[in-house]
Amino acid sequence: MFSHAWNSALEASFDRWANAYDAEVQPKLARRGYGYRQLAEIVLGHVQLDMISCRKAQVFELGVGTGLLGTHLRALLPEHVRLAGLDISAEMLKRAGLTRAYDQTYHSTAEHLPVTSNSCDAVVSAFMIHSILRRELVLSEIFRVLKPGGKLALVDLYRTTPRWPVLSVLVDNILSTRLERGAPSRYIRVRTHKRDSQGGEGVIQRVR
Numbered sequence: 228m229f230s231h232a233w234n235s236a237l238e239a240s241f242d243r244w245a246n247a248y249d250a251e252v253q254p255k256l257a258r259r260g261y262g263y264r265q266l267a268e269i270v271l272g273h274v275q276l277d278m279i280s281c282r283k284a285q286v287f288e289l290g291v292g293t294g295l296l297g298t299h300l301r302a303l304l305p306e307h308v309r310l311a312g313l314d315i316s317a318e319m320l321k322r323a324g325l326t327r328a329y330d331q332t333y334h335s336t337a338e339h340l341p342v343t344s345n346s347c348d349a350v351v352s353a354f355m356i357h358s359i360l361r362r363e364l365v366l367s368e369i370f371r372v373l374k375p376g377g378k379l380a381l382v383d384l385y386r387t388t389p390r391w392p393v394l395s396v397l398v399d400n401i402l403s404t405r406l407e408r409g410a411p412s413r414y415i416r417v418r419t420h421k422r423d424s425q426g427g428e429g430v431i432q433r434v435r
């Protein structure tokens with residue numbers, strides 16, 4: 228019930244954001260010193276492109292937004308690799324469709340992936356996981372759809388090591404919901420090193 232309301236709020240706010248998204252987000256990334264091209268290179272470096280060079284290989288991107296990452300993934304992927312994308316926001320998906328980066332798109336939540344088990348060589352996602360209320364569902368869905376040996380690359384923002392660790396337990400576990408342009412979000416706090424002291428992106432790779 229609560230997660231349904233959460234997802235409805237997500238969908239509505241990302242629908243409203245879709246028009247202005249690219250103009251807001253790209254300069255933000257540039258100020259941090261990177262762009263979607265570099266992210267695509269990092270992501271594909273982690274999923275080891277050479278491992279998915281077989282015919283009919285499939286990469287599935289979750290939370291495609293307007294297709295900023297997908298555009299660069301498409302440019303870097305060999306032609307025979309299918310790129311599919313999914314998003315909870317129909318307005319975001321409409322824009323992603325205009326990029327022609329995706330062979331197929333799905334209007335769905337990442338908690339229920341509309342593809343068969345063991346069908347993906349890689350699952351990738353940028354800046355989506357902090358929006359997810361029930362991350363365990365998304366991770367188990369990703370595990371279900373990945374082929375044996377398939378790879379996962381998640382890129383997301385996080386908050387860095389807290390100044391007051393005891394207080395942060397309360398803040399992280401009870402009061403952790405923030406709004407991002409009206410969309411509810413929960414940022415993971417991670418211990419990290421100095422280079423990332425302003426917060427930043429991280430890539431988690433999992434080998435099934």
Ligand SMILES: C[S@@+](CC[C@H](N)C(=O)[O-])C[C@H]1O[C@@H](n2cnc3c(N)ncnc32)[C@H](O)[C@@H]1O
Pocket residue numbers: 234237238241252289290291292293294295296313314315316319335336337338352353354355358359
């Ligand atoms: C901050 S945007 C990032 C978009 C894109 N990955 C990028 O880097 O530009 C987050 C995207 O994830 C989508 N999203 C959020 N929660 C989702 C969920 N539970 N299932 C599917 N998509 C979701 C939003 O609609 C939005 O398009």
